Every structure is written in C-alpha cells, then in structure tokens.
Amino acid sequence: MSTYKQIYGYAIKDVASDPSADEGQLWYNNASYAFKLAALSTVGSWASGGNLNNAVYGQAMSGTQTAALSFAGSRYPLPVTAATEAYNGSSWTAVNAMNTARQYLAGCGTQTAALAFGGFPPATVATNTTELYNGTSWTTNPTGMNTSRANLSGVGIQTAGLAIGGDRLPTTPRTTGAVESWNGSSWTNTTSLNTTRRNTGAAGTNTATIVFGGFIDSPNSVRTESESWNGTSWTNTASLPQARWNMGSAGAQTAALGFGGSSSPAGAPPNNSTINWDGSAWSTLPGTLATSRTRMSGTGTYPAALGAGGYGIPAVTSATEEWTGPGVVVTKTVTTS
Amino acid sequence: MAQNFQYCVAECWGKGFITHEDASKFQISGFPGNVWQVPAFNREANVWINGVAGVRKTKNEAQAIVDAITQAAQAEWDNIPADDPRKIVGNPNYRPRPVDIALPE
Numbered sequence: 001m002s003t004y005k006q007i008y009g010y011a012i013k014d015v016a017s018d019p020s021a022d023e024g025q026l027w028y029n030n031a032s033y034a035f036k037l038a039a040l041s042t043v044g045s046w047a048s049g050g051n052l053n054n055a056v057y058g059q060a061m062s063g064t065q066t067a068a069l070s071f072a073g074s075r076y077p078l079p080v081t082a083a084t085e086a087y088n089g090s091s092w093t094a095v096n097a098m099n100t101a102r103q104y105l106a107g108c109g110t111q112t113a114a115l116a117f118g119g120f121p122p123a124t125v126a127t128n129t130t131e132l133y134n135g136t137s138w139t140t141n142p143t144g145m146n147t148s149r150a151n152l153s154g155v156g157i158q159t160a161g162l163a164i165g166g167d168r169l170p171t172t173p174r175t176t177g178a179v180e181s182w183n184g185s186s187w188t189n190t191t192s193l194n195t196t197r198r199n200t201g202a203a204g205t206n207t208a209t210i211v212f213g214g215f216i217d218s219p220n221s222v223r224t225e226s227e228s229w230n231g232t233s234w235t236n237t238a239s240l241p242q243a244r245w246n247m248g249s250a251g252a253q254t255a256a257l258g259f260g261g262s263s264s265p266a267g268a269p270p271n272n273s274t275i276n277w278d279g280s281a282w283s284t285l286p287g288t289l290a291t292s293r294t295r296m297s298g299t300g301t302y303p304a305a306l307g308a309g310g311y312g313i314p315a316v317t318s319a320t321e322e323w324t325g326p327g328v329v330v331t332k333t334v335t336t337s
Numbered sequence: 338m339a340q341n342f343q344y345c346v347a348e349c350w351g352k353g354f355i356t357h358e359d360a361s362k363f364q365i366s367g368f369p370g371n372v373w374q375v376p377a378f379n380r381e382a383n384v385w386i387n388g389v390a391g392v393r394k395t396k397n398e399a400q401a402i403v404d405a406i407t408q409a410a411q412a413e414w415d416n417i418p419a420d421d422p423r424k425i426v427g428n429p430n431y432r433p434r435p436v437d438i439a440l441p442e
Contacts, residue, residue, distance in 0.1 A: 041357065041361060042361070043361055045357045045360035045361045046355075046360055047355050047356050047357045047359070047360055048349060048351060048352060048353070048354040048355040048356075049351065049352050050351040050352045051349070051350075051351045076430075076432070090351075090352045091351070091352070103429070104429060120429045124422070124428070124429045124430065150429065151429075167429075169429065217427075268433075269436050269438075272366065287360065287361075288364060288366070290355055290360075290365050290366060290367045290373075291367045292366075292367075311432075312369075313368075313369060313407065313410075313435055313436065313438060314369060314406060314407055314409075314410030314411075314435035315369075315410065319349065319367075320351070322357075324357050330357045330358065330361075331356075331357075331358060332358055333358060
C-alpha cells in the first residue's frame with residue numbers, strides 16, 4: 001500500500017515563524033496562515049530593520065547587515081554625541097560610547113574591530129582623532145590623521161583603512177582631496193584624489209576602493225565624479241547618473257551601492273534612490289529607501305547592505321533599512337495569482 | 338483625476354514592518370507623521386496595510402497630517418535667530434528650512 005510520503009514526497013513543516021532556509025525549501029507558517037518559499041530575489045529591495053534607540057545623523061558605521069556598529073553623530077537639536085549602538089540583524093543595543101563626541105566622522109572595520117577617525121566635535125573644528133573599538137570599549141590612538149578633517153569617507157578594516165577627502169574647517173580652502181592610509185597604528189599620506197571633494201560615498205578596502213559623488217566649494221557644487229583606487233593611484237571612472245552627496249554607501253570596489261543623500265548643496269529634499277556600481281558603470285536601481293534622508297550612514301556588502309539614521313523631512317530619523325540585492329535567497333509567500 | 342496612490346498611518350515598529358517581499362512587489366514611501374504611501378488598487382498593498390494595522394487616510398487627510406508636521410518644523414526653523422549656526426550656509430550645523438511636501442494623487 002502506498003503511503004502519503006511515497007505519493008506526495010515529504011510532508012511540509014508547520015512552523016510558527018519563518019526559518020532561515022535554503023533555496024527551494026517550502027513550509028507553512030501557522031502564524032500568518034500562509035505557505036512560504038525560499039527563493040532567489042529577482043530585484044534588489046530595502047526592508048525595514050530594527051530602529052536605532054536614538055535617532056541620529058552624521059554618524060559612522062562598520063560591520064555587516066547582521067552585525068553592525070553605529071557610532072557618534074548628532075541628535076539635533078540635541079548635542080553631538082559619542083553614543084554607540086550595536087545591531088544584531090534585528091535590533092540595536094546601546095554599548096560603550098566613544099571617547100570623543102563628534103559628527104560627520106568616518107569609520108570602517110567590523111562590529112567588534114572598528115575604526116573611527118576625523119569629524120566635527122561640538123566646537124565644529126575638524127579633528128584628526130582616531131579611535132579603535134575592540135568589541136567592548138573605545139581607545140583613542142596616540143596619533144591621529146595627518147590632516148584634521150570631517151565629512152570624509154572611510155573604507156577598509158581596523159588594521160588597514162583609508163581616509164578619503166574631507167572638510168578641513170576652519171582651515172581654508174575647506175575641501176581637501178588628501179588621502180591617508182592606516183596600518184593599524186598610524187596614518188601615512190598617500191596619493192590624493194583626482195577631484196578634490198568631501199561628503200563622498202565610498203566602498204572597498206585599503207587597496208581597492210571606489211569613491212563617488214561628493215561636494216566641492218569654490219564654486220559650490222555637488223559632484224558626479226567617480227574614482228577607483230588600486231592601492232597606488234586613482235583612476236577616473238564612469239560618472240554617477242545624478243550628482244549626489246551625503247549618501248550612505250556599502251559594498252566593494254567592483255560592486256558598490258549609494259543610497260539616500262541629496263543632489264543640491266542647500267535646501268534640496270533628501271533622496272530615497274539607490275545607485276549601483278557594477279565595476280564599469282553606474283545605474284539607478286528600482287529599489288528605493290522607504291524613508292528619504294540625507295546624512296545617513298551605511299555598511300555591508302552589495303548583496304547585503306545596511307543603512308541607518310539620517311536627516312529626513314523634517315527631522316532626524318532612527319529608521320534602519322536592510323538591502324538585499326538580486327540573487328539572494330529571500331522568503332516569498334505562495335499565492336494563487 | 339486618476340488615483341495612483343493610497344495612504345495610511347502606521348507606526349514603523351522596525352524589523353518586519355516592510356519585508357523584502359513587500360518591497361519587491363510594490364513601492365512603499367514614508368512621509369512625516371507615520372504616513373505611508375502605496376499604490377492604489379493593488380491587492381498586495383492592501384494586504385500590507387492590513388498587516389501593519391494601517392489606518393487608511395484619503396489623500397487630503399494624509400496631506401493635512403504631513404502639512405501640520407512640516408509647518409511646525411518650518412515655524413521652529415523660522416524662530417531660530419539669523420546668526421545661529423543652524424541658519425548659516427556652510428556651517429557644519431546648517432540645516433535647510435524644511436520644504437513643503439505635496440503628496441501625489
């Protein structure tokens with residue numbers, strides 16, 4: 001006599017919450033009364049993540065989509081902060097604060113081995129201060145960057161980072177294209193950007209980076225330029241589809257994302273669009289942030305990025321959004337349509 | 338005039354409020370006052386509104402919520418002294434005056 005299993009195959013599991021599944025797995029979610037399927041995503045999209053405990057903008061981030069760190073920034077109209085929060089893939093937890101409160105800093109590394117550098121302390125005089133996080137607490141490095149600056153970009157890891165461009169206020173001219181390399185204990189000047197600018201997006205490592213967009217003054221303009229770093233020199237690449245600055249960014253030199261930001265130096269509303277670098281060209285992706293914002297921060301990879309905080313309309317936001325790129329296994333509901 | 342969007346008010350609780358499955362099927366845009374915009378006459382969007390316990394609003398009702406918050410922020414900005422760093426273009430603490438938001442039909 002035939003059994004159910006012989007005729008229909010294995011029984012479908014009945015679960016209360018969606019499991020972490022491999023492509024092709026099917027289950028029944030008895031909480032949502034729906035059959036669910038693990039399938040490859042065909043388009044990239046942003047999903048809501050756990051909200052930050054405190055709305056913040058102009059902060060820095062490190063780590064991955066499921067193990068990230070957000071540090072410093074501003075809680076406008078409250079003061080510039082040194083607060084740090086850690087993300088576990090679903091919620092943020094307050095951890096030990098940095099030693100120096102600041103906004104518009106840069107960061108890189110992982111959740112448990114992060115690097116923070118530059119920024120504006122409350123006095124709005126650009127700092128060169130560098131701090132290291134060991135998963136528990138922050139330590140100020142004895143020496144800082146050679147050029148004090150804020151509104152810079154940072155990529156790499158705690159033992160091999162890169163500080164790119166920035167704003168030297170109150171030094172004039174404010175904008176610098178200076179680039180410094182971090183070896184785990186000190187900064188060394190290296191080749192400057194071809195286009196001097198600040199407030200850029202950036203993704204990559206100490207030896208393989210893409211830098212894009214940003215702002216220059218004299219005359220004030222938001223930029224479309226993109227440059228690639230090979231560890232020795234910068235090469236101009238294809239331009240962005242639209243000038244943009246103050247965006248979040250994530251990914252690698254050959255597969256990067258830019259999201260949010262704005263396209264005009266003063267008064268322009270924040271952006272919600274996502275741009276993608278595929279190693280040869282920039283394009284605008286259909287997936288948009290649910291919350292338009294500028295001065296947000298990002299971390300992670302092209303297929304799995306994380307964006308949090310930022311300045312929306314009309315206020316600072318605590319919203320976190322998680323990017324999943326095409327070709328990643330996601331949960332889908334089985335429908336009759 | 339054709340109705341392209343519908344609106345609701347719902348508080349974003351964080352993870353799971355908008356899933357990748359939702360975002361890959363239709364566009365969800367957030368506005369001040371926990372106002373959310375999704376496509377009109379869209380079955381998946383209707384399911385999402387119900388799932389987040391969204392309170393449906395007409396376009397005019399949603400616009401009134403957004404206007405009230407925007408105008409309060411604009412009034413707050415207008416009351417900042419002209420020499421405050423928040424009003425000086427180029428200062429790191431400069432904040433542009435919040436712009437009006439016109440919700441589409």
